[in-house]
Amino acid sequence: MGAECQYELAQAAYVKLALHALKHPAAAVNGLLVGRLLDGASSPVVVAVVDAVPLSHCPHHLPLLPTHELALNLVEDHFGAQGLTVVCYYHANALRDDADLPAVAKRVGDHIFRNFPRAAVLLLNNNKLEEAVKGKNREPVVQHPILSNSSKWISSTV
């Protein structure tokens, strides 16, 4: 399991996740990203993220199991037909300055990792999102923790 891994985020996926966060400014939002492993043999390994599936914007549904299980199952089935699988999970915190990855995000990330060893968790940077809306900053709005060898989610730069 090499540590080098590149993720190519398709525009549709990126726009969907940014818009999802913007539509619910007062709540935490989360969702799944689907894609495929482009070329497992090359180094760095490239994962293409093709689409985003927004999950929820209700703060009290986030850490609850049944909806997540259903979502993972149904999304896997649906996109499996197209040869895609769940590769990432994205999350945006409700509080503006909260830059921590909440426990629930780590758990979902672990779950996805069991299925797809190159899973990643994307945390939206709320400050950057705000600046992007105002047109000031064109940097991507995600922070990008990946799974290190010691099973912890560490941050890496986009």
Next chain:
Amino acid sequence: MAAAAVAAMATAADDEARLLRLEEQAGHGGGGAWEYLCLARKLRARRPDPVLRLGLALLNNSSARSRLASEQWTLYEQVAVAAMDCHRLDVAKDCIGVLSKQFPGSARIGRLEALLFEAKGEWADAERAYALILENNPFDQIVHKRKIAIAKAQGDMSLAVEYLNKYLELFMADHDAWRELAEIYVSLQMYKQAAFCYEELILAQPTIPLYHLAYAEVLYTMGGLENLQTARKYYASTIKLTGGKNTRALFGVCLCSAAISQLTKGRNKEEESSELQSLAAEALLNDYKQRAPSKEVLITNMLKNMKLS
């Protein structure tokens, strides 16, 4: 009793639909702005952008404002709060200025001023202002709730929980507060405590399906055979209270049955449960056939997997 709950939910949905329709209409200059604002106030809907735009338009139009007469002050208050939500603090300050000239020394205006501190992020000033109001009226529910909101906004969840518990000792019948506490517990993954809150809510208002559904979900998340069986019962009661229309509850019954059968593999299976599961599965399939036929295949596959597992 169940019929009344369904009827109440139906009128709530109607109101929501009417609110959105009025918002569209008024937004395109089709009139009905005042009706929209009144409905938004009644439903306590949080729609700051349209409220701000339409409210300001009304207030700046002096002839429309004089037609409102005494109601204009409520409008000022509504617009001030919406302005703070949209971070238009200048507008909020103006509205509060007008109101405090009209009603000097009023506690209601004092709350708005403290809210403005909150919006600016000046937590210490806000807390001081609220403490002052509480000195005069220690049972001001709204101010207590704002203190909890400040704790939440600063990210101090344990403080928010502590305040909320103290609040509930005083105001045990405030259902929204119990719900808020349950949600915070869930976000902190303290599921047992969240379950307790939902139990209180179900005891107080047993005909509201939302509580049954939320309770079932928390139980499912906690896991374990007993919890799953109780969760299935509460999903079932949600289905009964909503007349079979709640998709999440239908899914919930299927998920619970699948999880229970996995846990009881090899032991004596209960016979009564299979009827519930097949009914729920059938209802789910029908629902998808009617509303989302393209996704029906997904559901059929999922149900097949569950029955096998």
